[in-house]
Amino acid sequence: MCEPRRHGDSARDAFGFDLLARDARARRGRLRTPHGAVETPAFVAVATQATLKGVDPAAAAAVGTQVLFANTYHLYLRPGAELVAEHGGLHRFMGWERPLLTDSGGFQVFSLGASIEHRVGKVANIFPDEPGGSGGGPRLAARGGSMVRVGEDEVRFVSHVDGSRHVFTPEKSIAIQRALGADMVLAFDECTSPLHDEAYTRASMLRTHRWARRCLEAFERETPVHPQRQALFGVVQGGAFERLRRESAEVIGGLPFDGMAIGGNLGRSHADMHRVLEWTLAALPEALPRHLLGIGDVPGILAAVVRGVDTFDCVVPTRNARTGTVLARWDDDGRARRGFRFNLKNAGFARDRRPLEQACDCATCRRFSRAYLRHLLKAGESLGPQLLSVHNLRFMERLMLELREAIEANRLRACVLAWLAHDASLAAAVLGERSVPTG
Amino acid sequence: MCEPRRHGDSARDAFGFDLLARDARARRGRLRTPHGAVETPAFVAVATQATLKGVDPAAAAAVGTQVLFANTYHLYLRPGAELVAEHGGLHRFMGWERPLLTDSGGFQVFSLGASIEHRVGKVANIFPDEPGGSGGGPRLAARGGSMVRVGEDEVRFVSHVDGSRHVFTPEKSIAIQRALGADMVLAFDECTSPLHDEAYTRASMLRTHRWARRCLEAFERETPVHPQRQALFGVVQGGAFERLRRESAEVIGGLPFDGMAIGGNLGRSHADMHRVLEWTLAALPEALPRHLLGIGDVPGILAAVVRGVDTFDCVVPTRNARTGTVLARWDDDGRARRGFRFNLKNAGFARDRRPLEQACDCATCRRFSRAYLRHLLKAGESLGPQLLSVHNLRFMERLMLELREAIEANRLRACVLAWLAHDASLAAAVLGERSVPTG
Numbered sequence: 001m002c003e004p005r006r007h008g009d010s011a012r013d014a015f016g017f018d019l020l021a022r023d024a025r026a027r028r029g030r031l032r033t034p035h036g037a038v039e040t041p042a043f044v045a046v047a048t049q050a051t052l053k054g055v056d057p058a059a060a061a062a063v064g065t066q067v068l069f070a071n072t073y074h075l076y077l078r079p080g081a082e083l084v085a086e087h088g089g090l091h092r093f094m095g096w097e098r099p100l101l102t103d104s105g106g107f108q109v110f111s112l113g114a115s116i117e118h119r120v121g122k123v124a125n126i127f128p129d130e131p132g133g134s135g136g137g138p139r140l141a142a143r144g145g146s147m148v149r150v151g152e153d154e155v156r157f158v159s160h161v162d163g164s165r166h167v168f169t170p171e172k173s174i175a176i177q178r179a180l181g182a183d184m185v186l187a188f189d190e191c192t193s194p195l196h197d198e199a200y201t202r203a204s205m206l207r208t209h210r211w212a213r214r215c216l217e218a219f220e221r222e223t224p225v226h227p228q229r230q231a232l233f234g235v236v237q238g239g240a241f242e243r244l245r246r247e248s249a250e251v252i253g254g255l256p257f258d259g260m261a262i263g264g265n266l267g268r269s270h271a272d273m274h275r276v277l278e279w280t281l282a283a284l285p286e287a288l289p290r291h292l293l294g295i296g297d298v299p300g301i302l303a304a305v306v307r308g309v310d311t312f313d314c315v316v317p318t319r320n321a322r323t324g325t326v327l328a329r330w331d332d333d334g335r336a337r338r339g340f341r342f343n344l345k346n347a348g349f350a351r352d353r354r355p356l357e358q359a360c361d362c363a364t365c366r367r368f369s370r371a372y373l374r375h376l377l378k379a380g381e382s383l384g385p386q387l388l389s390v391h392n393l394r395f396m397e398r399l400m401l402e403l404r405e406a407i408e409a410n411r412l413r414a415c416v417l418a419w420l421a422h423d424a425s426l427a428a429a430v431l432g433e434r435s436v437p438t439g
Numbered sequence: 440m441c442e443p444r445r446h447g448d449s450a451r452d453a454f455g456f457d458l459l460a461r462d463a464r465a466r467r468g469r470l471r472t473p474h475g476a477v478e479t480p481a482f483v484a485v486a487t488q489a490t491l492k493g494v495d496p497a498a499a500a501a502v503g504t505q506v507l508f509a510n511t512y513h514l515y516l517r518p519g520a521e522l523v524a525e526h527g528g529l530h531r532f533m534g535w536e537r538p539l540l541t542d543s544g545g546f547q548v549f550s551l552g553a554s555i556e557h558r559v560g561k562v563a564n565i566f567p568d569e570p571g572g573s574g575g576g577p578r579l580a581a582r583g584g585s586m587v588r589v590g591e592d593e594v595r596f597v598s599h600v601d602g603s604r605h606v607f608t609p610e611k612s613i614a615i616q617r618a619l620g621a622d623m624v625l626a627f628d629e630c631t632s633p634l635h636d637e638a639y640t641r642a643s644m645l646r647t648h649r650w651a652r653r654c655l656e657a658f659e660r661e662t663p664v665h666p667q668r669q670a671l672f673g674v675v676q677g678g679a680f681e682r683l684r685r686e687s688a689e690v691i692g693g694l695p696f697d698g699m700a701i702g703g704n705l706g707r708s709h710a711d712m713h714r715v716l717e718w719t720l721a722a723l724p725e726a727l728p729r730h731l732l733g734i735g736d737v738p739g740i741l742a743a744v745v746r747g748v749d750t751f752d753c754v755v756p757t758r759n760a761r762t763g764t765v766l767a768r769w770d771d772d773g774r775a776r777r778g779f780r781f782n783l784k785n786a787g788f789a790r791d792r793r794p795l796e797q798a799c800d801c802a803t804c805r806r807f808s809r810a811y812l813r814h815l816l817k818a819g820e821s822l823g824p825q826l827l828s829v830h831n832l833r834f835m836e837r838l839m840l841e842l843r844e845a846i847e848a849n850r851l852r853a854c855v856l857a858w859l860a861h862d863a864s865l866a867a868a869v870l871g872e873r874s875v876p877t878g
Binding site for chain 2: 049050051052053054055056057058059078079083086087093094095350351353363367368369371372374375376378379381382383385386387
């Protein structure tokens with residue numbers, strides 16, 4: 001069991017992480033927060049703009065969603081952190097009483113900045129009065145109308161909402177996240193891309209480490225806007241380079257954070273990601289919870305859990321729902337579905353009176369046929385993505401429940417083999433084994 | 440109390456209308472259907488494509504929505520009545536266990552046809568092989584890409600979905616509605632517009648009367664697709680012409696329908712509608728339920744209830760929600776809101792932490808602030824219209840509950856005066872009085 005290692009808050013036990021069971025490197029844990037516990041391994045559903053797109057928070061809770069992830073960058077721009085603070089924080093603002101996590105806004109440095117650094121997107125000098133960058137980072141970028149510049153002390157960017165100019169610093173990210181009041185908040189980092197070479201990735205990583213210390217200082221200094229305890233997670237960077245990942249995990253793991261997040265470029269393949277996870281996790285403190293940023297495909301989740309990741313977030317369940325993509329394990333002949341999904345818009349489902357998944361217990365599968373849900377999608381009715389999101393979120397929760405039970409029973413390997421029985425080489429890679437028995 | 444006057448179904452009591460109380464001409468009733476009772480006066484929410492736009496049926500039931508209205512024209516085109524029948528009918532298809540009403544598809548004759556009759560829209564001959572109409576009705580029309588021709592025996596039209604050609608007859612409308620399986624279905628009619636003169640309106644009305652008889656015959660002849668009892672409502676036409684409305688009410692009221700619907704052009708003003716209702720209702724049988732098609736504004740509902748209408752349908756609650764318009768009685772200073780609504784997108788609500796309506800008990804008002812809901816609208820999040828729809832539907836149910844209680848207590852006049860205290864001339868018109876006390 002791990003108690004917070006610092007912060008003299010009165011609510012000392014408000015945040016903590018209990019390791020309940022292990023199965024090889026996999027962990028079964030419990031994250032304690034002021035808004036209740038998160039049983040891990042857990043999927044963190046993404047509510048970018050303080051809403052799980054199209055899903056009522058009551059419906060999310062009903063399918064077992066334990067924890068949501070909101071984006072500091074988006075909420076800072078709209079509606080603004082001050083407004084959220086006036087409501088008593090994000091939980092009350094968005095009507096979500098369970099645990100919440102916010103990112104630092106740093107991911108936007110990557111998603112908006114990588115495009116110029118490598119001339120992928122349009123380049124435009126929107127800060128003509130201030131030539132040159134201070135930290136050797138990317139200069140000016142425009143992608144989708146947004147632009148950003150990374151410096152040693154700050155990141156400057158232009159709002160994608162209204163074109164206004166803004167500055168983020170590690171301190172400002174912490175102040176915003178204090179105002180938003182999520183249970184878990186992230187240190188401000190720069191997220192590099194697969195297009196960055198080792199030299200730039202290293203320079204960026206070292207800057208992220210300096211920002212991590214500034215975040216810790218700011219977090220200690222900053223009076224919490226909301227009386228409830230928040231936990232601060234450090235973010236490991238280093239791209240797909242072994243030396244850098246090990247170094248970043250050592251440095252971030254050695255700082256007095258409450259939890260660890262693994263960010264940035266995980267490589268270009270499953271095998272790359274597996275290696276990055278192994279390098280990183282080997283160097284992280286055992287006692288702290290570990291969050292993997294932006295992973296939500298089934299093989300990715302299985303590989304992360306096998307290696308000792310506790311939580312991960314992804315937009316997959318709701319984004320897929322909006323395109324008519326349904327998460328499902330088996331097809332109707334009992335074979336694993338390709339990618340564990342199918343597109344409900346396919347004509348073959350037009351008269352199909354079965355539920356999305358035969359085995360699913362969600363409010364959508366209990367009430368509606370594939371034909372009805374397909375009708376809603378074809379007719380452009382928003383109830384379609386809404387009901388598919390409910391199912392997709394429940395799919396994730398059922399997967400996580402199965403993984404937690406498997407770890408408790410020391411049969412995670414068998415569970416992974418069962419999920420990937422149709423692809424022995426993927427199963428071996430996910431398990432980190434040379435080969436696995438087939439069929 | 441009125442029992443069905445015909446049909447030798449085994450489920451003889453499955454449909455009926457009980458008159459429970461009266462207050463002058465206003466009626467407090469109960470519509471009994473195989474899917475439960477509807478306490479009247481009742482608002483019928485519109486689920487055009489077998490979905491109350493963006494609202495989960497469970498959420499609609501939770502705010503007290505008693506009965507939904509689905510559109511035969513839309514469901515015939517997509518997904519098709521046969522598919523719905525395969526599901527066991529609309530209730531099971533759309534997951535709605537309470538009463539349902541379908542229209543006949545005839546309204547599309549008006550909404551697509553009026554535009555050519557008066558050269559309002561584009562005109563194009565899409566049936567070049569068949570010159571001339573058989574019934575002296577409108578010729579060919581195009582509005583929004585759809586086209587229609589009305590004849591004595593049939594209506595020909597082009598699908599707004601895929602441009603395919605279709606024919607509706609009274610018999611076909613009944614067969615489709617039998618397959619859809621709503622508790623209450625409508626006879627096929629032509630709905631005239633305020634632009635039609637008395638001569639055309641009379642010719643159209645007489646054709647609607649002939650169609651009414653054909654619908655009754657088809658309804659008797661047609662074996663129900665679903666074993667449950669359906670009720671057939673006749674539709675009164677006649678435009679805003681006194682002679683025609685009285686004649687149509689006499690004719691339709693004299694046919695063996697289970698209920699009466701008032702359709703077509705109600706004139707150009709509140710006063711016109713009041714007159715049309717008075718001419719029509721005076722000639723309709725007291726014992727049958729009376730539905731007014733397409734009315735959903737508060738003064739319109741009050742005027743209809745005062746004159747003895749039992750149910751009405753309108754898209755207002757959900758359509759308004761999609762534009763950010765909130766139904767609400769009072770402003771924050773306790774004055775009646777203009778039109779009993781406000782636009783939540785107004786900047787004045789940006790930091791407003793109050794619920795949409797202080798007195799509202801809906802799932803939206805209990806959980807969310809105006810500022811949060813406005814944030815969702817401004818951010819283009821579909822949860823915004825979804826949560827506003829829930830509130831707007833609840834507003835309607837609270838209004839209807841208040842009217843039912845007022846009729847039971849014989850104080851409907853006082854209730855109407857209270858709703859319209861800010862506009863004495865409107866109150867007098869709604870009540871059908873020369874003037875009302877002010878102040």
